[in-house]
Amino acid sequence: MTADAAANAPVTTDHTGERAFPRTSGWAIVARKELADHLHSARIVVLFIILGAATLIPLYFASDTIKSVAGQLTDTRGAFLALFLASSQDYPIPNVITFVAIVAPLLGIGFAFDSINGERSDGTLPRLLSQPIYRDDVVNGKFVAGLAVITVVLVAVVGIIAGFGIVRLGIVPGADEVIRLLLWLAVTILWVGLWLAFGLLLSVRIRRAANAALVGFGVWALVAIFGQLIVGVVASVIAPWATAATLEQAVALKALSDGILRVLPLTIYQEASTVLMRPDLTTVSTPATIAQLGQLNAQVQGQFLSFDQSLLLIWPHVVALFALMAVCFAAAYIWFMRQEVRA
Amino acid sequence: MTIVTGRPSRRRRSSSAAAAAAAASDPTAPIRTRALTKRYGERIAVDALDLEVRAGEIFGLLGQNGAGKTTTILMLLGLTEPSGGSARVVGLDPTRHPLEVKRRVGYLPDSVGFYGNMTGRENLRYTARLNGLEDAEAEEAIALAVEHVGLTDRADTRTDTYSRGMLQRLGIADALLKDPDVLILDEPTASIDPIGVEDVLRLLRQLVHERGITILLSSHLLNQVQSVCDRVGIFAFGQLIGVGTVPELAERFGFSLNHIEAVIDAGAEGDPEIARLLTAVDGVAEATRDVPRADADAVEAAAAGPPAESETGPSGPAERTWIITTEPGREVHAMLGSLVGALAAHRLIRIGRHEPTLDEIYRRAVEQHGQRRPADATEGAA
Numbered sequence: 001m002t003a004d005a006a007a008n009a010p011v012t013t014d015h016t017g018e019r020a021f022p023r024t025s026g027w028a029i030v031a032r033k034e035l036a037d038h039l040h041s042a043r044i045v046v047l048f049i050i051l052g053a054a055t056l057i058p059l060y061f062a063s064d065t066i067k068s069v070a071g072q073l074t075d076t077r078g079a080f081l082a083l084f085l086a087s088s089q090d091y092p093i094p095n096v097i098t099f100v101a102i103v104a105p106l107l108g109i110g111f112a113f114d115s116i117n118g119e120r121s122d123g124t125l126p127r128l129l130s131q132p133i134y135r136d137d138v139v140n141g142k143f144v145a146g147l148a149v150i151t152v153v154l155v156a157v158v159g160i161i162a163g164f165g166i167v168r169l170g171i172v173p174g175a176d177e178v179i180r181l182l183l184w185l186a187v188t189i190l191w192v193g194l195w196l197a198f199g200l201l202l203s204v205r206i207r208r209a210a211n212a213a214l215v216g217f218g219v220w221a222l223v224a225i226f227g228q229l230i231v232g233v234v235a236s237v238i239a240p241w242a243t244a245a246t247l248e249q250a251v252a253l254k255a256l257s258d259g260i261l262r263v264l265p266l267t268i269y270q271e272a273s274t275v276l277m278r279p280d281l282t283t284v285s286t287p288a289t290i291a292q293l294g295q296l297n298a299q300v301q302g303q304f305l306s307f308d309q310s311l312l313l314i315w316p317h318v319v320a321l322f323a324l325m326a327v328c329f330a331a332a333y334i335w336f337m338r339q340e341v342r343a
Numbered sequence: 344m345t346i347v348t349g350r351p352s353r354r355r356r357s358s359s360a361a362a363a364a365a366a367a368s369d370p371t372a373p374i375r376t377r378a379l380t381k382r383y384g385e386r387i388a389v390d391a392l393d394l395e396v397r398a399g400e401i402f403g404l405l406g407q408n409g410a411g412k413t414t415t416i417l418m419l420l421g422l423t424e425p426s427g428g429s430a431r432v433v434g435l436d437p438t439r440h441p442l443e444v445k446r447r448v449g450y451l452p453d454s455v456g457f458y459g460n461m462t463g464r465e466n467l468r469y470t471a472r473l474n475g476l477e478d479a480e481a482e483e484a485i486a487l488a489v490e491h492v493g494l495t496d497r498a499d500t501r502t503d504t505y506s507r508g509m510l511q512r513l514g515i516a517d518a519l520l521k522d523p524d525v526l527i528l529d530e531p532t533a534s535i536d537p538i539g540v541e542d543v544l545r546l547l548r549q550l551v552h553e554r555g556i557t558i559l560l561s562s563h564l565l566n567q568v569q570s571v572c573d574r575v576g577i578f579a580f581g582q583l584i585g586v587g588t589v590p591e592l593a594e595r596f597g598f599s600l601n602h603i604e605a606v607i608d609a610g611a612e613g614d615p616e617i618a619r620l621l622t623a624v625d626g627v628a629e630a631t632r633d634v635p636r637a638d639a640d641a642v643e644a645a646a647a648g649p650p651a652e653s654e655t656g657p658s659g660p661a662e663r664t665w666i667i668t669t670e671p672g673r674e675v676h677a678m679l680g681s682l683v684g685a686l687a688a689h690r691l692i693r694i695g696r697h698e699p700t701l702d703e704i705y706r707r708a709v710e711q712h713g714q715r716r717p718a719d720a721t722e723g724a725a
Contacts (some may be wrong), residue, residue, distance in 0.1 A: 122459065127450070127457075127514070130422065133445075186708075341422045
């Protein structure tokens with residue numbers, strides 16, 4: 001603190017309109033800083049390892065199966081995607097897309113659970129909000145940064161799997177398969193984005209980051225592990241299709257049961273990713289009527305859908321996932337805008 | 344502390360034009376509120392506040408924790424919406440033009456925090472970017488701000504290694520980055536060591552003198568800010584119960600200013616003699632010994648603890664403090680000479696007008712106010 005420092009400053013009291021608006025909008029500056037934070041943080045390493053293990057382990061165990069099947073295939077359409085679908089014959093390990101469906105939400109929660117309450121407890125929030133940016137720039141920027149880092153991680157993981165397939169198993173993807181893979185990636189980013197928005201909501205609502213993380217992982221465990229069990233039991237009670245008297249009844253009840261299972265966003269995501277990754281699937285779930293059942297039977301074996309037809313099939317799923325994400329984000333947004341700056 | 348030889352001329356290019364515009368268009372105060380009110384449910388945090396901070400002054404908003412200081416500041420910055428009334432900061436309504444207000448007002452929050460995983464400089468760089476500074480421009484501004492607060496040596500270490508006082512100083516640098524017209528500081532001296540406090544207060548003085556910044560600061564550490572504030576506002580129960588300079592407030596709350604304090608190095612045996620000498624001086628109404636404060640409640644306070652003020656100095660056993668009350672209408676300054684003359688035979692250590700400290704004024708102001716509204720008093724302070 002020196003007198004000279006201040007003394008050399010020109011004296012003015014007013015300079016209205018002199019300063020230009022920030023060249024980059026506020027959310028982009030926030031996002032840039034948050035992204036740098038994420039990429040330097042220890043948690044990206046941890047999550048990358050978890051997700052990498054979740055994909056490479058099933059891939060490793062399934063590789064023998066894929067190899068033997070790939071050798072016999074005359075029609076190689078879909079063989080590349082089998083990398084993500086194959087499970088081992090010897091070990092009870094789910095395939096890659098199931099693993100991703102269950103583990104990827106950790107990414108979303110992991111990058112968001114302390115985003116707002118962390119700023120609050122560090123005492124940086126009032127300082128940040130007193131800068132000339134809108135208040136929603138903070139929450140928007142953080143969300144965008146989260147999505148960006150999730151995209152980076154997922155692209156890296158998918159790249160590793162694809163590389164593994166190409167180099168070690170000698171399976172080269174066709175254009176249709178590449179597009180399907182990219183679509184699946186997009187839906188997966190949406191899926192993780194939903195959890196990111198949920199984590200953001202928790203970080204706005206729950207003042208302590210540790211509690212927010214606990215709640216977030218609790219909900220994740222509920223949805224990913226117990227959810228399908230619980231909802232499955234409920235569905236079988238409401239719609240006991242296995243013990244139906246007639247075939248028509250059985251078909252109707254099965255459709256109802258599938259509908260109940262879709263209460264879980266996990267079911268929606270899994271259906272979407274299965275259809276996207278399997279060109280041979282022509283329906284999302286069991287046919288709703290006997291007539292459809294007949295159509296399915298009449299279908300020629302080995303018939304493949306093009307990617308746009310598959311996308312059409314699961315479009316409602318995509319919309320539902322997007323809507324869920326939007327609702328979570330909107331809730332976080334509104335709460336944040338209404339909250340007092342001070343604790 | 345280093346010497347800074349130059350300052351980038353971010354605002355120089357149109358400073359004269361801007362100054363002319365300021366003089367012509369807006370003679371009003373940089374901060375003005377009219378009946379500004381904030382309610383949290385039933386509780387009234389800020390109650391119809393009329394506040395005016397003039398250009399180029401340091402205004403101290405003094406009050407206990409929970410008096411409503413921070414709420415007022417947040418409303419001035421547009422970070423909290425008022426329940427009623429209006430505010431004008433740099434001529435703008437902070438609720439309707441928050442961005443422009445935040446662009447021109449630097450703010451140091453109460454217990455300011457920084458991102459611990461980043462260095463001081465990186466933290467400031469983020470702020471600079473949020474304020475739309477170009478990279479080269481930002482680096483210059485950061486270097487200057489860091490020098491201002493004497494943190495150049497530590498600017499490149501992570502802020503989680505900083506002490507509380509260093510964070511506070513970095514916070515001031517942070518608020519200065521945007522080259523503000525108005526600086527609002529919430530508890531700027533809390534948790535800084537005494538020497539650090541002096542540094543900070545001196546810096547604030549400089550900013551006002553050299554750059555014409557207007558400063559509003561809030562504090563509950565009254566004596567720390569007493570020296571630096573041009574005017575103070577006493578804030579209690581969400582209301583401003585007194586505004587003015589310290590002597591003005593002293594008078595307003597019934598502290599008579601016709602007291603002279605004399606410290607004399609004489610043993611107890613000298614007391615009668617000195618009492619006789621003092622009362623003999625023309626214009627002296629009364630001379631009493633060792634009653635540091637001329638009013639009853641202060642006597643009580645003095646009995647409860649050590650003399651509250653360091654201004655009385657270290658009193659050796661032989662040092663006796665006398666309070667001399669002058670007759671009404673007598674000019675205190677004119678009487679000092681004759682008093683010194685009367686005490687010529689004794690070892691006079693110090694003599695001067697006895698002014699109440701801000702602490703005393705504050706206590707009395709709150710008491711008087713509390714007697715008027717006893718019901719709200721405890722609630723508001725909670």
